[in-house]
Amino acid sequence: MPPAVRLANMAWAEYHGNTRLMTAKTLDNFEKALSEKVKNNIKSQTKMEGKMKRYGKVIRVKPEKLEEYKRLHANAWDEVLKMIKQCHICNYSIFYKDGYLFSYYEYTGENHDEEMKKMAADPKTQEWWKLTDPCQEPLTTRKKGEWWAEMEEVFHTD
Amino acid sequence: MPPAVRLANMAWAEYHGNTRLMTAKTLDNFEKALSEKVKNNIKSQTKMEGKMKRYGKVIRVKPEKLEEYKRLHANAWDEVLKMIKQCHICNYSIFYKDGYLFSYYEYTGENHDEEMKKMAADPKTQEWWKLTDPCQEPLTTRKKGEWWAEMEEVFHTD
Numbered sequence A, B: 001m002p003p004a005v006r007l008a009n010m011a012w013a014e015y016h017g018n019t020r021l022m023t024a025k026t027l028d029n030f031e032k033a034l035s036e037k038v039k040n041n042i043k044s045q046t047k048m049e050g051k052m053k054r055y056g057k058v059i060r061v062k063p064e065k066l067e068e069y070k071r072l073h074a075n076a077w078d079e080v081l082k083m084i085k086q087c088h089i090c091n092y093s094i095f096y097k098d099g100y101l102f103s104y105y106e107y108t109g110e111n112h113d114e115e116m117k118k119m120a121a122d123p124k125t126q127e128w129w130k131l132t133d134p135c136q137e138p139l140t141t142r143k144k145g146e147w148w149a150e151m152e153e154v155f156h157t158d
Helices: A003-015 A024-032 A036-049 A063-074 A078-086 A112-120 A123-135 B003-015 B024-032 B036-049 B063-074 B078-086 B112-120 B123-135
Strands: A053-061 A089-097 A100-107 A152-157 B053-061 B089-097 B100-107 B152-157
Touching: A053 A063, A053 A152, A053 B089, A053 B100, A063 A089, A063 A123, A063 B152, A078 A089, A078 A112, A078 A123, A078 B152, A089 B053, A089 B100, A100 B053, A100 B089, A100 B100, A112 A123, A152 B063, A152 B078, B053 B063, B053 B152, B063 B089, B063 B123, B078 B089, B078 B112, B078 B123, B112 B123
Parallel strands: none
Antiparallel strands: A053 A100, A089 A100, A089 B152, A152 B089, B053 B100, B089 B100
């Protein structure tokens, strides 16, 4: 696990109220320990933060294809996962219940539509979708151009 | 925005391949800048990381109550949000589409069931649920004791 991730988890845990692992005093030392260069990076990072956008999407899965869909996703291809990351999609999960698949991800890039086009143009991703698309049944109420139907975020708390 | 969160975002961005904002050299300086005390905290934090669990849940919303549900959640009560955080639930979102509500959250505590009981025993949360429950229609396929039906995670990538 990269040190940046351990650090991020620690900071998140503190922010989210898990004070068992990090007291206010430790946090204070933690901040003091940062170099000026890092502090400046944090400032420039602040601009980017506002751009993270959460996506929730829904689609149906064909009952007879559910096991195949699960099997595929239990061993998703490295090239596909790499392309997802390259397109600034992170913390991406898919959940199943009663014929529905719900997906959740966080987009940290600057142009979601453009990066989705980039992903759709990737030959390995296209190959992957040739296997996964036939498992799915898109909602008839989806918007034009959608496969997974985008949902409306009605609540969020950090 | 607390410094810990700005820092966490920076670290996550680096890990998730967004190198536009943080070069390898900056990350190196960043790590060097950490005090021994913080480094030790990171070590103890590593143990906790494995315990984070993602939850996806689904429920229906009554069509005539959708607007009320959205209105309530656009101004959720501080006491309710505070209780959510106290129960180690974070990054909690609810999405809507076609009569379905999908919720996603991350649990960083050590006993999910116990903390859900704690939440259910909180008078302010009970008061809140008296407003939100009548907006919802739980799935008939939910498990015994469930209100929101827990979904199965079939895919995840960081």
